[in-house]
Amino acid sequence: MSEAKLPARREFAFGAYVSGAAFTADGETAGFALGSGAIKLVTVADSSVREIAAHKGASLSFAAHPDGNSFLSGGDDGRLVRVARDGETSEVAKFQGKWLDVLATHKSGGFACAFGKEIRYWAPGATEPKTLGPHPSSVAALDFSPDGSRLAAAHYGGASIWQIRNPASAPRKLDWKGSHIVVRYAPNGKFLATTTQDNAIHVWRLANGQDMQMAGYRTKVKALAWTADARYLLSDAADCFVCWDFSGKGPEGQPPVEYGFGDGRAMTAAIAHPDSPFVCGGFENGALRLGDMDSKRDLELRPGADDRKPIRAMAWSPDGWRIAAGAEDGYATVFDLKAKS
């Protein structure tokens, strides 16, 4: 594709590590969380930026708030903060001395954070959280099931699945040795995927608990994204889109779909389109590439360069027309896929 067809973009220099990115429900406001503890609110229509001082240290976790009009940010100051699109800020909770580096939200209204071995879960509308845990070791990641009825936690030795309407019941344990650092439900609720410290992906078929291991990565996988149809599981860590095909009998014994080989640098962030079979990857040299799972073709949204830093945060707007991305060096961008530059 030619340069002229590239989507319109806005670029920003935020001056600190971009640790998180998210959109409001209408896609009109992009939020970026920074290592300086600030949240940058970008109004996409006019590219205006508002800065909110949310944390003393760094923002370690960031997500769209289920209310659709605000964001949640967890910091290394122990604060979980809600930042509305108009900049209004309120403290949801404070856990003195804890690092809130794990956060998950669900559109039905629930959200959860984790520190140490415990989860704090806010049911839709609740002001006080419930405690889930302790787990056998620190919780490294959380994800809600698509229907919002369950919450999966990744930790050393596997994953635990909580029935959040009944927090007193014991979680379902999915055991696999090693330290699990990412967890992602498939959009159809049928699979749960994790990544492990030893450079592999582990996936459980939830109906029968059967599991499978996907390896071959040179570094650990830190981002997973399922396409909306739950057919492909995209991972970062390789120098292209590596997509495991879960259609038919699934990926066992099959090589993954690989395409979009760029300049040989590793992918450091990965997201999937909310409805259609598109994926987007951010790379360690700052490159951004869009992938089409049907044609297996890719489009370079931003070229990489040796003096550019790794992309660390990405988000797709819920309507699928905008992409936000941010890098270690404070570079941030918002693409509008409808508008052509």
Added chain:
Amino acid sequence: MSQPIPVTVLTGYLGAGKTTLLNRILTESHGKKYAVIINEFGEVGIDNDIVVGTDEEIFEMNNGCICCTVRGDLIRTIGGLMKRADALDGIIVETTGLADPAPVAQTFFTDDEVKAKTQLDAVVTVVDAKHFPLRLEDSREAEDQVAFADVVLLNKTDLVSPADLAAVERRIREINPYARIHRTQKSAIELDKILDKGAFDLQRILALDPHFLHDHGHHHDHDDGHDHDPATCDDPTHDHSHDHHHHHHHDAPNPKHADDVFSVAAVVDGPVDPEKFRVWISGILQSQGQNILRSKGVLAVEGAEQRFVFQAVHMIADSTWGQPWRAGEKRGSKLVFIGRKLDAEALKAGFEACKAA
């Protein structure tokens, strides 16, 4: 490429004076910004520094080997620290008194992200001069902590007689002849002697050790006529004003066991063949890695202008290219092993066989 942040690992048995040292680091006005990772929140004076409390989480790696472990909490904590806007001058990791230092060191050799952003600078072990002999009797950890050390603070020297102090220092030297020893009281030491030393920069350590080529180590062969003249010794780790360790070897109670830690030095008089060395050392670490606590070396590699710097903790190795050789400098290769049940002759012969043809 930004400079990696130096990491100092602070170990020491309970009561040795580690907390006092940590408080010193945190309260002294050093004008630097350190992040200190401790295993619980204590009452420490925090000025400019960042103090992070974590629980030590030892994770086995999936190769099924019990010695291949990393600290999961460290990986996460360092990942979080790297997001912060403020530039750190260093990271200090305190381990619990009973901790095995291996998982901490291995974390810095294995995790991609940790490796990319930080560099293990030194393992500093605080030893209680009075209780160390007892600790050696009742635990393996005390011995391991000394074996891993790049720097030993021989603390509480005011609580023992000069003869006992000399005996303790000798025992430390037997376990680990390559560490720098500083005698202290109440952990009082200038911080520049322990922080950002580049002590893991092995070529420096090895170059500074005049006894390296003498193969001191263990084996109690100190009646070998090794001639040591304090007047010409330039090893700063030697305090020649007191009982020198070479000359008083068997005059203090000093129980020995079959699984005592000792060291082996192997030397090749010239460059090694890189492929032969790679094959040999990976075989050694695979088969004996559980007994080899640390190995480190500086090698001349055939065809390379830079020194090859090698180190490993148990089976997990790390290597980098160091300083280039100077014009006309004699290129030799040195490798040391610190561990238990080492076959010194086999290690030396094996290394010798790696010599470039």
